[in-house]
Amino acid sequence: MLKTCQKCHHPNPSSTGAEFDACPECGAIYSRVDAAQATQAAARASTPTNLERVRAAKADERQRKTLRWQYGIILACLAVAIPNWIYHEIWGAYAQQRKSERTARAADAARAAAAPVVSNSAWNGSVLQVEQYLKRHLKDPSSLEVIEWGNVVSGPGNDFMVRVKYRAKNSFGGYAIEQKVFRLDANGAVRGVSDI
Structure with a gap:
């Protein structure tokens, strides 16, 4: 064979x-x-031939491009969704809070505008403008002790009148008790002081 x-x-x-x-x-x-x-x-x-290797490489590249495209879409959606969520959860809530605070301030301002300029404090009955006047004009402002505040009453024209009894140091360093009536204009400026 x-x-x-x-x-x-x-x-x-x-x-x-x-x-x-x-x-x-x-x-x-x-x-x-x-x-x-x-x-x-x-x-x-x-063993794959060169043509088969090229085809496989192209298929892999297409798959990678598809994955990159899908990840890009996901990231774009997250880039829009996350700030939107943050805005509504944080800044949106703060915006609502600021809006309610503005509304409350506007209501307070309207009440203050409706209230007279000169009035007794609801806390201790004091009149702010008279207190400031006494602290500017007393010999020793730190010695001021108010004994009694009178009610604010309307005076002639648009003026207001209030009586106050207080104790303070005099020029000799001793304490003196005084009782005065203050006349204030419509803007709250002290226009006159008289003894009782």
Whole structure:
């Protein structure tokens, strides 16, 4: 039987076809060379060609681009949603609070505008303008002790009148009790002081 060596391509007409027949030229065993070549052919068949590698690389690149595009859309949505949420949760609440504070201040201002300029304090009955006048004109303002405040009454025209009894140091350093009536104009400025 004629057998050609797959390794050195030498023809061997005396080959018997047995499992361990060898090439007389190179000594290679035919069955082993055939098995090795079959393994190499299978490996070549499983190894992708350049065209297949290029196609696989393009498919991978398309997949990466798709993922980048999807991540970009997700990030864009988050970039819009998160500041919007922050605004409504934080600044929106503060805006509502500021709006309610402005409304309260406007209501306070309207009440203050409706109230007379000169009035007794609800806390201790004092009149702010008279207190300030006494602290500016007493010899020792820190010694002022108010004993009694009278009610603010309307005087002639748009004037107001209030009586106050107080104790303060005089020029000699001694304490003196005085009782005076203060006349104030419509703006709250003291226009006259008289003893009782």
